[in-house]
Amino acid sequence: MRAEAFEELFEREFGSVYGYLARRVGPELGRDLAAETFTRAFAARKRYDPERGDARPWLFGIANNLLRRHYRDEERRLRALARLDARREDTPPEEPRLADALASLPPEERDALLLFAWADLGYAEIATALEVPVGTVRSRLHRARAHVRAALEREEALDG
Numbered sequence: 001m002r003a004e005a006f007e008e009l010f011e012r013e014f015g016s017v018y019g020y021l022a023r024r025v026g027p028e029l030g031r032d033l034a035a036e037t038f039t040r041a042f043a044a045r046k047r048y049d050p051e052r053g054d055a056r057p058w059l060f061g062i063a064n065n066l067l068r069r070h071y072r073d074e075e076r077r078l079r080a081l082a083r084l085d086a087r088r089e090d091t092p093p094e095e096p097r098l099a100d101a102l103a104s105l106p107p108e109e110r111d112a113l114l115l116f117a118w119a120d121l122g123y124a125e126i127a128t129a130l131e132v133p134v135g136t137v138r139s140r141l142h143r144a145r146a147h148v149r150a151a152l153e154r155e156e157a158l159d160g
Contacts, residue, residue: 009041025067029073037059071107079099097152
């Protein structure tokens with residue numbers, strides 16, 4: 001990929017990569033990870049095969065790999081958010097429960113679910129980003145949805 005083409009890719013996709021990362025780890029770390037994503041992508045741009053088509057899933061794959069190093073912090077942040085939101089009167093009751101449910105997902109399932117929900121990637125794009133078959137994405141999303149649904153139902157039953 002030429003430097004000019006990479007510049008266009010950066011201009012077009014930085015916001016979406018940053019938005020996804022900021023939702024996962026907060027704005028400050030999200031900005032750092034987005035910058036690191038594009039730094040790594042720029043370094044690897046000559047190895048990028050244009051036959052792969054859209055570079056968006058490739059970028060999200062790099063971003064997701066960077067996130068893996070931050071899972072412990074993410075889980076702590078989600079659990080802390082749930083505790084704080086549970087104390088706020090203006091927070092809908094399902095938000096802390098959802099944060100807890102997301103934190104309790106296995107990382108592979110959480111990746112698939114959040115790439116789908118927060119990055120707006122389709123199944124094939126998620127498969128490319130995570131370097132797994134589409135069938136694996138479908139399975140992970142199915143398990144993640146079932147896990148979150150069950151966790152929310154358990155919480156509701158405990159509160160009810």
